[in-house]
Amino acid sequence: MRSWKAWSKKRMANEVCLRTLDLERPWLLEQYQSRGGYEMLKKILTEKMAPEAIVEEVKMSGLRGRGGAGFPTGLKWSFISRNAPGQKYVVCNSDEGEPGTFKDRDILRYNPHQLIEGMVIAGYAIGATRGYNYIRGEFWEPYERFEQALEDARSAGYLGENLLGSGFDFELHAHLGAGAYVCGEETALLESIEGKKGQPRYKPPFPAHFGLYGRPTIINNTESLASIPMIMEKGGEWFADIGVKNSGGSKLFSISGNINNPGVFEIPMGTPFSELLAMAGGMKDGHKIKAVIPGGSSAPIIPGEQMMELNMDYDSIAGAGSMLGSGAVIVLDERNCMVKILERMSYFYHEESCGQCTPCREGTGWLYRVVHRIETGQGRQEDLDLLDDVASKISGKTICALGDAAAMPVQGMLRHYRDEFQYHIDHKRCMIGVG
Amino acid sequence: MTTTTVKDKTEHFTPEVRAEIDRWIAKYPAEWKQSAVMGALMIVQDENGGWLTNQLIDQVAAYLDMPSIAVYEVATFYSMYELKPVGKHKICVCTNVSCMTNKSDVIVEHLEKKLGIGFGQVTEDGRFSLKEVECLGACGGAPMMQIGKQYYENLTPEIVDAILEGLE
Numbered sequence: 315m316r317s318w319k320a321w322s323k324k325r326m327a328n329e330v331c332l333r334t335l336d337l338e339r340p341w342l343l344e345q346y347q348s349r350g351g352y353e354m355l356k357k358i359l360t361e362k363m364a365p366e367a368i369v370e371e372v373k374m375s376g377l378r379g380r381g382g383a384g385f386p387t388g389l390k391w392s393f394i395s396r397n398a399p400g401q402k403y404v405v406c407n408s409d410e411g412e413p414g415t416f417k418d419r420d421i422l423r424y425n426p427h428q429l430i431e432g433m434v435i436a437g438y439a440i441g442a443t444r445g446y447n448y449i450r451g452e453f454w455e456p457y458e459r460f461e462q463a464l465e466d467a468r469s470a471g472y473l474g475e476n477l478l479g480s481g482f483d484f485e486l487h488a489h490l491g492a493g494a495y496v497c498g499e500e501t502a503l504l505e506s507i508e509g510k511k512g513q514p515r516y517k518p519p520f521p522a523h524f525g526l527y528g529r530p531t532i533i534n535n536t537e538s539l540a541s542i543p544m545i546m547e548k549g550g551e552w553f554a555d556i557g558v559k560n561s562g563g564s565k566l567f568s569i570s571g572n573i574n575n576p577g578v579f580e581i582p583m584g585t586p587f588s589e590l591l592a593m594a595g596g597m598k599d600g601h602k603i604k605a606v607i608p609g610g611s612s613a614p615i616i617p618g619e620q621m622m623e624l625n626m627d628y629d630s631i632a633g634a635g636s637m638l639g640s641g642a643v644i645v646l647d648e649r650n651c652m653v654k655i656l657e658r659m660s661y662f663y664h665e666e667s668c669g670q671c672t673p674c675r676e677g678t679g680w681l682y683r684v685v686h687r688i689e690t691g692q693g694r695q696e697d698l699d700l701l702d703d704v705a706s707k708i709s710g711k712t713i714c715a716l717g718d719a720a721a722m723p724v725q726g727m728l729r730h731y732r733d734e735f736q737y738h739i740d741h742k743r744c745m746i747g748v749g
Numbered sequence: 750m751t752t753t754t755v756k757d758k759t760e761h762f763t764p765e766v767r768a769e770i771d772r773w774i775a776k777y778p779a780e781w782k783q784s785a786v787m788g789a790l791m792i793v794q795d796e797n798g799g800w801l802t803n804q805l806i807d808q809v810a811a812y813l814d815m816p817s818i819a820v821y822e823v824a825t826f827y828s829m830y831e832l833k834p835v836g837k838h839k840i841c842v843c844t845n846v847s848c849m850t851n852k853s854d855v856i857v858e859h860l861e862k863k864l865g866i867g868f869g870q871v872t873e874d875g876r877f878s879l880k881e882v883e884c885l886g887a888c889g890g891a892p893m894m895q896i897g898k899q900y901y902e903n904l905t906p907e908i909v910d911a912i913l914e915g916l917e
């Protein structure tokens with residue numbers, strides 16, 4: 315555990331998933347190898363490292379799933395019984411659909427080999443010999459880049475049969491989505507690979523027992539898997555120490571919105587938000603920070619002043635009633651109307667609901683329609699209570715977390731910006747500028 | 750499972766298209782040919798000028814030994830499959846939060862005016878169509894759009910003009 319002053323001294327950036335970023339054409343195999351890439355895999359295979367030791371190392375690293383839920387990766391891997399007979403799978407989630415998130419795209423574009431190495435190590439650790447990387451359909455360029463990397467890795471003997479003479483086989487392919495946010499949900503993603511529409515499955519059974527093609531499967535986010543080679547190379551403790559308590563490692567933050575230098579920053583967990591904002595060039599055109607969505611659009615919004623006091627780690631953000639999620643930080647200045655922002659977000663969840671459960675299918679429609687009528691000056695006095703009510707009737711009552719993802723931003727907005735919504739209802743217009 | 754009415758599946762598609770679909774089939778376990786359905790639909794859609802006809806959907810079903818209804822389900826579930834004709838250049842503009850707060854509305858208005866069409870429409874000459882899309886995972890380059898397979902980021906009306914001029 316470190317205080318943020320200690321962090322300031324460390325000031326590390328781009329040392330895990332983006333460690334090749336400063337090189338020219340960093341995605342090439344030679345470039346990755348020039349930074350020690352695939353050395354760890356070689357070591358594991360030639361020394362025939364005990365798979366349990368790998369899972370232990372990952373547990374020690376404190377790595378928590380980077381896809382949004384923050385579930386400890388090592389623990390997830392330990393749920394697989396590696397000696398169970400038959401096929402097992404490693405699946406990578408490169409669906410990257412949570413609005414505000416654009417980090418996995420950079421891993422695919424700039425350091426695809428590290429993801430491949432991480433997936434092979436994961437396969438070795440859980441006894442799986444096949445893997446799939448599910449890439450969202452719009453990511454055509456990253457997909458091609460990744461496919462090329464697969465080919466190069468295959469030629470170099472890092473994929474295929476009997477890797478480096480170890481007797482271990484691992485084959486890896488990329489699957490391409492076709493536009494559906496819900497396919498980022500792990501069981502919908504598995505359905506989608508199986509050639510079906512992407513509707514989430516009931517859990518349990520969890521993928522560790524009944525996953526892809528009904529076989530034991532681990533599914534992890536791109537960033538989680540791409541972190542593995544460095545965790546193995548430098549040790550779980552090294553990784554844990556980069557971050558803070560309960561939030562091991564560094565993390566890729568995708569920061570966008572009304573700022574000067576939006577982009578992806580790989581920095582230690584626990585970095586003060588104010589530092590991240592400074593790295594991202596600060597507020598655009600001298601505007602004032604109004605609010606921040608700290609972890610993708612489903613993370614409840616946090617007022618700017620409060621956010622300036624928080625650190626970018628799970629506990630700090632959770633303490634403010636929100637979540638770190640996928641690390642997608644959307645910064646909004648004082649010109650933004652919160653009703654309009656929520657209207658757009660509610661539209662999104664309504665559009666993307668797969669329609670399987672009534673509270674989500676109907677509830678997201680209600681949320682959108684009510685926020686829309688408030689935004690367009692048709693709001694009624696009872697609408698704010700109605701929003702609270704609908705949101706609470708979705709939360710926790712659906713098959714997958716898309717329902718919660720739709721409800722949480724509504725609850726966050728009403729918690730902090732109720733007056734803005736009330737003003738819209740009372741005056742039939744926006745309190746911001748001309749609106 | 751019933752297979753389809755189409756008799757000889759090798760009658761469909763050009764050899765090139767078949768080879769491409771076969772590349773997808775090879776990625777999955779032999780008994781899970783249907784995993785290739787998403788890839789196959791995308792290939793035949795591209796080949797058909799960007800949209801899927803019922804006949805193409807049936808042909809994909811036949812080729813993959815799937816019931817047609819299962820392929821229809823997939824084709825209607827995912828937003829990137831088009832069931833109506835689209836322009837030669839399908840322009841997809843993101844209007845989600847990061848793009849919205851970076852004035853995606855100005856980009857949308859500019860495109861609508863320039864092309865004389867709204868979302869979901871195709872220009873008379875068939876060259877362009879407009880589509881509103883959700884966050885494309887490129888919010889750092891907001892506002893952004895996708896045309897065909899290519900992303901275009903940090904847009905202004907002037908940049909949009911230059912991009913459209915550069916298209917065939």
Ligand SMILES: Cc1cc2nc3c(=O)[nH]c(=O)nc-3n(C[C@H](O)[C@H](O)[C@H](O)COP(=O)(O)O)c2cc1C
Binds near residue numbers: 379380407719
């Ligand atoms: C609606 C919905 C969308 C999701 N989208 C993504 C996504 O785009 N990428 C991702 O990695 N995880 C996404 N998740 C989380 C996954 O279900 C899953 O928790 C994650 O892939 C597990 O990997 P991790 O533990 O390494 O984070 C989504 C979850 C839900 C409910």
Ligand code: SF4
Binds near residue numbers: 666668670715
């Ligand atoms: S919560 Fe929504 S998206 Fe998830 S399974 Fe239910 S209807 Fe589908």
Ligand code: FES
Binds near residue numbers: 888889893
């Ligand atoms: S909001 Fe437009 S790309 Fe993410």
